[in-house]
Amino acid sequence: QVQLVESGGGLVQAGGSLRLSCAASGLTFTSYAMGWFRQAPGKEREFVAVVNWSGYSTNYADSVKGRFTISRDNAKNTVYLQMNSLKPEDTAVYYCAAALRVGIPTRQYEYDYWGQGTQVTVSS
Numbered sequence: 001q002v003q004l005v006e007s008g009g010g011l012v013q014a015g016g017s018l019r020l021s022c023a024a025s026g027l028t029f030t031s032y033a034m035g036w037f038r039q040a041p042g043k044e045r046e047f048v049a050v051v052n053w054s055g056y057s058t059n060y061a062d063s064v065k066g067r068f069t070i071s072r073d074n075a076k077n078t079v080y081l082q083m084n085s086l087k088p089e090d091t092a093v094y095y096c097a098a099a100l101r102v103g104i105p106t107r108q109y110e111y112d113y114w115g116q117g118t119q120v121t122v123s124s
Contacts, residue, residue, distance in 0.1 A: 002026040002113045004096045009118030012086055016122070020081040022096030022115060030054075033099045034072055034079040035111060038092035038120075045095065049081060050104045059104045064090075086122045093117040 008020040022034070035050040049060045049070040058070055069082040079096060097111040105111065 002098070004098060004113055004115035006094065006096050006115045006118040009094060009120045011121045011123065014086060014088055014122055014124050016086050017082070017084045018086065018120060020083065020094055020096075020118060020120075022079045022081075024077045024079070024096075024098060027098060027113070029077040030074050031100060032112075033101055033103065033105055034070075035097045035099060035105065036070060036079075036081045037095045037097060037108065038090075039095070039117075040089075040092040043092075045108065047106045047108070048094070050099075050106060051079065052102075052104050057104050059106060083120070086120075088122045088124045091120060091122050093119050 003025045005023045030053050033052050036048040039045040051058045051070045055072045067085045072079040095117045096115040098113040099105045099111045
């Protein structure tokens with residue numbers, strides 16, 4: 001049974017930082033690209049960042065480039081999202097997802113497993 005469990009969300013002031021974690025179990029972690037998506041109230045879920053199986057290739061949404069960093073620790077079956085210089089528009093539920101694909105997929109349909117999400121709220 002595959003499980004993706006996010007943690008690290010919370011309330012932070014604009015300009016602050018948070019680090020999200022996603023612990024994976026029940027899958028061969030190094031076979032999966034890992035991504036982060038987010039869904040703000042009243043909006044569709046959108047791509048945030050992705051890292052390939054090795055950690056050497058990444059891709060980001062334009063809205064977070066230069067502020068967010070995705071990384072993974074294959075020894076711990078965990079993927080991270082370091083979020084700096086947070087803005088109120090970053091407020092959303094953040095989801096971790098796993099894609100059994102080579103490369104760095106950015107579309108939701110390319111992902112096979114999803115976590116339950118963690119809330120990030122950025123106050124102005």
